Amino acid sequence: MVSQIQEKQAPWQRQLRDVVTNVDELLSHLNLTQEDCLIKQPFPLRVPWRFVSRMKPGDPNDPLLLQVLPTAKEWLKVPGFSQDPLAxxxxxxxxxxxxxxxxxxxxxxxxxxxxxxxxxxxxxxxxxxxxxxxxxxxxxxxxxxxxxxxxxxxxxxxxxxxxxxxxxxxxxxxxxxxxxxxxxxxxxxxxxxxxxxxxxxxxxxxxxxxxxxxxxxxxxxxxxxxxxxxxxxxxxxxxxxxxxxxxxxxxxxxxxxxxxxxxxxxxxxxxxxxxxxxxxxxxxxxxxxxxxxxxxxxxxxxxxxxxxxxxxxxxxxxxxxxxxxxxxx
Ligand code: SF4
Missing domain, CATH: 3.20.20.70 (Aldolase class I)
Structure with a gap:
């Protein structure tokens, strides 16, 4: 039954189902290790492979990677930054x-x-x-x-x-x-x-x-x-x-x-x-x-x-x- 449902899915839906949600998997795919990554948090890692494929392996400062990788910096409470900045x-x-x-x-x-x-x-x-x-x-x-x-x-x-x-x-x-x-x-x-x-x-x-x-x-x-x-x-x-x-x-x-x-x-x-x-x-x-x-x-x-x-x-x-x-x- 599950495979029948999957067969009916359009290519984009299959891409969506296969997004990367595991920090270790992403880093290992890019030949990277990083110590201050957040493994579990309310806004978790989620990135499609199509986007990952445009990242440069071995580059911890890749501009696409930085947009999606959860890091410990997100825990910082900074004055002026709120949960609903636009009310x-x-x-x-x-x-x-x-x-x-x-x-x-x-x-x-x-x-x-x-x-x-x-x-x-x-x-x-x-x-x-x-x-x-x-x-x-x-x-x-x-x-x-x-x-x-x-x-x-x-x-x-x-x-x-x-x-x-x-x-x-x-x-x-x-x-x-x-x-x-x-x-x-x-x-x-x-x-x-x-x-x-x-x-x-x-x-x-x-x-x-x-x-x-x-x-x-x-x-x-x-x-x-x-x-x-x-x-x-x-x-x-x-x-x-x-x-x-x-x-x-x-x-x-x-x-x-x-x-x-x-x-x-x-x-x-x-x-x-x-x-x-x-x-x-x-x-x-x-x-x-x-x-x-x-x-x-x-x-x-x-x-x-x-x-x-x-x-x-x-x-x-x-x-x-x-x-x-x-x-x-
Ligand atoms: S900026 Fe926010 S709303 Fe837009 S794609 Fe990224 S997570 Fe979604």
Whole structure:
């Protein structure tokens, strides 16, 4: 029975089932030993093999490894870093829906991710309380229907593309029925970490003539982009989907203008425009990745000097009480 279920799984679902969750297995695969790794903790290691395959064996400072490897630094309690740095609990009028910015709402379509990024601002978010399931979406849809200022619905998570094609098609159909919603935006890291997730069936499930579809991928370093990612982005572009990228500025990973320049140029050749470069949200457990505002501005100005304007992402930070992201320059 189990093997029958597994046989029916799509390639991306098999990739998802086989993610690495064991620190020792990851380190031994990369010919590394590390003493300050966290073996057990509430936000455990989780990384697909596709992402691991782009790491450099023997390099403890590999920028992809650093994004996923749990370390003892996460136990540090640093003033100014909290469990809910954006106070999202206050913008959560209905379970599953966040309404913070004017004109758009965010639905937490899936309560999990294929990868656990150590700096994730939702690493302490209660997905259990915000994952209504198919039957539970009606209050969210009613909320959107009653506010005609909402023109854009954002699928977020977790990673919304972890939902099945059928589930996504159901939700997109419901959203397309709401007359004032004109744009569907999907925030996802799956085209990077499990590129096989992008296939014809998925694209069919998210495209509707009435809705302009925007996919915002999340890539922090040029080494995350390989031919398999290019193939997945090509499929989205061929379906007329607008492709943007957001990155988080992370100490020891991409805090240099030369790395960010290479990222912007590679993204462009892969069909995605750099959209946002975020200052990291100050979530508890991630202080060792923090880049201060002055340094961030210097890096960004160096970037401006080296790139065409359309390849420079906006440098922004989020603030709990702000009505939009705050540009730093
Ligand atoms: S993919 Fe996005 S939501 Fe998921 S852990 Fe990484 S940063 Fe967080």
């Amino acid at each position: 999202e609990a206050q913008s959560n009028p209905v379970p599953g829906l966040l309404h913070k910015y004017q004109g758009r709402v965010l639905l937490t379509v899936a309560g999990a991710c294929a990868i656990h990024c150590r700096y994730c601002f939702r690493r302490h978010f209660s997905y259990q309380d915000n994952n209504p399931g198919r039957a539970g979406w009606q209050p969210c849809l009613d909320y959107i229907k009653t506010d005609s200022s909402i023109h854009e619905v954002i699928f977020s998570g977790g990673d919304p593309l972890l939902a099945t094609d059928e589930y996504l098609a159901y939700l997109v159909d419901k959203i397309a029925e709401i007359s004032h919603v004109t744009t569907l935006r999907i925030h996802t890291r799956l085209p990077i970490v499990i590129p096989e997730r992008i296939n014809k069936k998925l694209i069919k499930s998210i495209i509707r003539p009435k809705l302009k579809c925007v996919v915002v991928i999340h890539c922090n370093h040029p080494n995350e982009l390989d031919f398999s990612v290019k193939k997945s982005l090509d499929q989205l572009a061929a379906a007329n989907i607008t492709l943007l990228n957001q990155s988080v500025l992370l100490k020891g990973i991409n805090d240099s203008s030369s790395i960010l320049k290479a990222l912007s140029e590679k993204l462009f050749h892969y069909g995605a425009l750099p959209y946002y470069l975020h200052l990291m949200d100050k979530v508890q457990g991630s202080a060792h990745f923090d880049v201060d505002e002055t340094t961030a501005k210097t890096i960004w100005q160096e970037l401006v000097a080296q790139l065409s304007g359309y390849l420079v992402p906006k440098l922004v930070k989020e603030q709990a009480d702000a009505l939009s992201k705050i540009p730093l320059l």
